[in-house]
Amino acid sequence: MKSKIPGRREGPTIRNYFEPVIALLALWLPAAALFATAPFGFAQGAAEQRPTTGKDLYEAACASCHGLDGKGADRATVEFDTPLPDFSDCSFASREPDADWSAITHEGGPVRGFSETMPSSSDALSSEEIQKIIDYIRSFCGNRAWPRGELNLPRPLVTEKAFPEDETVLTTTVAAEGPGAVTHQLVYERRFAARNQIELAVPLALKRMDGRGWGGGVGDIALGFKRVAFHSLRTGSILSLVGETVLPTGEKSDGSGKGFTVFEPFVAFGQLLPSESFFQFQGGVEFPVGSHGAAKEAFWRTALGRSFTQGRFGRTWSPMVELLGARELVGGAKADWDLVPQFQVSLSTRQHILLNVGVRVPLNNAGPRPTRIMMYLLWDWFDGGLRDGW
Amino acid sequence: MLQGNFIGLFIAIAIVFVTGTSGLAAGGTITGKVGLTGEAPPPKKLAIAKDPAVCGTEKMLGEVQLSPDKGVLYAVVRLLGAKGAAPAPPGNAVIDQKGCLFNPTVVVVPKGGNLDITNSDGILHNVHTHSTVNRPFNRSQPGFVKKITQKYDRPETFRLTCDVHSWMLGWVVVAEEPFVAVTDGSGTFQLADVPAGTYKLEVWHPALGNQTKDVTVADGAEAKVNFELAVK
Numbered sequence: 001m002k003s004k005i006p007g008r009r010e011g012p013t014i015r016n017y018f019e020p021v022i023a024l025l026a027l028w029l030p031a032a033a034l035f036a037t038a039p040f041g042f043a044q045g046a047a048e049q050r051p052t053t054g055k056d057l058y059e060a061a062c063a064s065c066h067g068l069d070g071k072g073a074d075r076a077t078v079e080f081d082t083p084l085p086d087f088s089d090c091s092f093a094s095r096e097p098d099a100d101w102s103a104i105t106h107e108g109g110p111v112r113g114f115s116e117t118m119p120s121s122s123d124a125l126s127s128e129e130i131q132k133i134i135d136y137i138r139s140f141c142g143n144r145a146w147p148r149g150e151l152n153l154p155r156p157l158v159t160e161k162a163f164p165e166d167e168t169v170l171t172t173t174v175a176a177e178g179p180g181a182v183t184h185q186l187v188y189e190r191r192f193a194a195r196n197q198i199e200l201a202v203p204l205a206l207k208r209m210d211g212r213g214w215g216g217g218v219g220d221i222a223l224g225f226k227r228v229a230f231h232s233l234r235t236g237s238i239l240s241l242v243g244e245t246v247l248p249t250g251e252k253s254d255g256s257g258k259g260f261t262v263f264e265p266f267v268a269f270g271q272l273l274p275s276e277s278f279f280q281f282q283g284g285v286e287f288p289v290g291s292h293g294a295a296k297e298a299f300w301r302t303a304l305g306r307s308f309t310q311g312r313f314g315r316t317w318s319p320m321v322e323l324l325g326a327r328e329l330v331g332g333a334k335a336d337w338d339l340v341p342q343f344q345v346s347l348s349t350r351q352h353i354l355l356n357v358g359v360r361v362p363l364n365n366a367g368p369r370p371t372r373i374m375m376y377l378l379w380d381w382f383d384g385g386l387r388d389g390w
Numbered sequence: 391m392l393q394g395n396f397i398g399l400f401i402a403i404a405i406v407f408v409t410g411t412s413g414l415a416a417g418g419t420i421t422g423k424v425g426l427t428g429e430a431p432p433p434k435k436l437a438i439a440k441d442p443a444v445c446g447t448e449k450m451l452g453e454v455q456l457s458p459d460k461g462v463l464y465a466v467v468r469l470l471g472a473k474g475a476a477p478a479p480p481g482n483a484v485i486d487q488k489g490c491l492f493n494p495t496v497v498v499v500p501k502g503g504n505l506d507i508t509n510s511d512g513i514l515h516n517v518h519t520h521s522t523v524n525r526p527f528n529r530s531q532p533g534f535v536k537k538i539t540q541k542y543d544r545p546e547t548f549r550l551t552c553d554v555h556s557w558m559l560g561w562v563v564v565a566e567e568p569f570v571a572v573t574d575g576s577g578t579f580q581l582a583d584v585p586a587g588t589y590k591l592e593v594w595h596p597a598l599g600n601q602t603k604d605v606t607v608a609d610g611a612e613a614k615v616n617f618e619l620a621v622k
Contacts, residue, residue: 050534061532064514077440119516119530
């Protein structure tokens with residue numbers, strides 16, 4: 001015995017002579033202790049027993065900081081730099097899927113770019129216990145009007161999502177053939193209340209002019225309103241109705257605008273499928289307003305994809321393929337079909353900055369529609385600033 | 391009956407034989423005391439609002455804990471450059487969370503050894519290690535999780551905190567030196583069975599820093615080394 005370390009059992013040599021006695025006592029004492037404590041076995045504190053329900057597990061393992069009511073413990077008792085989240089605030093608590101809650105509970109805050117004050121519980125709690133806790137945390141928001149984060153499917157390049165978002169998306173489309181043409185589209189989406197979202201889309205078109213370099217400007221600005229009409233976590237479905245007005249802010253002469261206002265009602269639908277797969281549909285009609293000779297046009301867009309998680313709680317990769325169709329609603333018109341293979345990947349640890357890259361390939365009538373390379377950068381600003389959560 | 395007595399006698403002889411010989415190991419002993427020059431900074435009074443039923447409603451927190459005769463508690467003394475394998479650890483090193491304090495304040499883990507972080511309080515703590523060489527972690531330890539065990543393979547000294555109870559502070563010293571001790575309740579230490587030779591002996595305290603002295607150890611003899619640390 002060379003060290004003398006408090007907190008470790010000591011064995012000084014002098015005690016060796018008493019070892020036979022100690023050995024006897026060692027046998028006797030636990031037996032005596034067992035005998036003595038047997039009648040009082042139930043006197044142990046409640047916190048010492050391993051809880052079995054989600055509520056009791058939450059109260060033993062989480063409530064000390066997150067509060068019995070889920071609103072976060074009083075700042076006077078826990079002195080954290082980062083404010084605690086409010087689990088009873090549906091706007092916050094409904095947005096993310098169980099998978100993210102589970103990742104953070106298992107691994108701690110840093111796994112999603114949150115505070116390292118949030119500890120990992122994968123040693124203290126089993127996955128089943130963590131799921132029970134998450135189910136209980138979900139009960140703090142009692143309002144069923146808020147669609148659950150599970151229904152928030154990866155955003156395709158073209159097809160509009162059904163889930164209401166707080167996002168800014170910059171999409172860039174580059175013609176892969178023909179004269180140079182680049183279009184940027186900045187979309188700003190803002191959610192309000194449980195089921196609503198407004199949207200503003202500003203395109204910026206750049207085109208190569210014959211011998212005059214690049215030219216172009218702001219295209220037709222669109223304003224939209226989305227409302228979730230139906231959602232169900234049980235069936236994995238979400239359906240939204242959207243009305244969009246496209247204003248003639250672009251130039252008809254250079255092709256950056258249509259020259260007339262278009263009203264565009266459509267439905268957006270999302271469906272969860274087994275094995276992290278999903279299906280999305282958007283369909284509607286463009287109604288030209290106050291124009292002479294412009295035809296109505298029907299459009300339908302579908303996306304099929306699957307999400308893969310890198311490692312157990314890591315980056316999400318979502319390969320998708322979109323099939324896009326549009327047809328003027330006049331006799332004899334033919335539908336145009338495009339195929340858009342693409343993949344989306346989360347860039348930030350928090351998964352609030354995403355990149356999607358794909359190619360839009362015309363399947364027929366390719367003349368006026370060149371193959372285009374498309375990509376977007378998406379920022380879910382509700383989840384954090386651009387520089388947060390990396 | 392008679393046979394039983396013989397077996398008992400045999401066991402008793404065997405115990406005396408085995409334990410008796412181990413006391414004859416070659417080498418010397420280093421003993422000493424770590425003292426303090428000047429006055430220790432006065433402990434700070436902290437009012438506690440978190441879990442007062444277990445933690446109490448106020449704590450006196452001092453950076454330096456002294457025995458009545460000014461011996462410094464929880465100073466780590468280690469012999470630098472000593473050859474010889476580290477003695478087999480008698481069990482895991484233990485640091486307990488009791489009354490919302492780490493007990494002991496400083497714990498030594500031999501390199502490659504395990505540290506048991508126990509929770510005697512029966513309430514939620516979170517064990518947050520601020521190690522940089524070994525992989526740091528922050529694990530929740532609800533009242534029903536009595537023990538967290540972690541192996542430490544690389545020498546390092548680091549802090550241990552609990553975010554739930556912000557005043558909790560402990561130190562873990564992962565030592566590669568086979569001869570290492572933490573001063574006891576009177577500020578004294580002992581390193582036994584040290585192979586004869588001349589060494590440097592180092593003392594470290596979280597608030598009082600380092601000091602090194604030369605020491606010569608002879609077989610069967612006791613070398614005395616006292617340290618005087620000063621408030622920085």
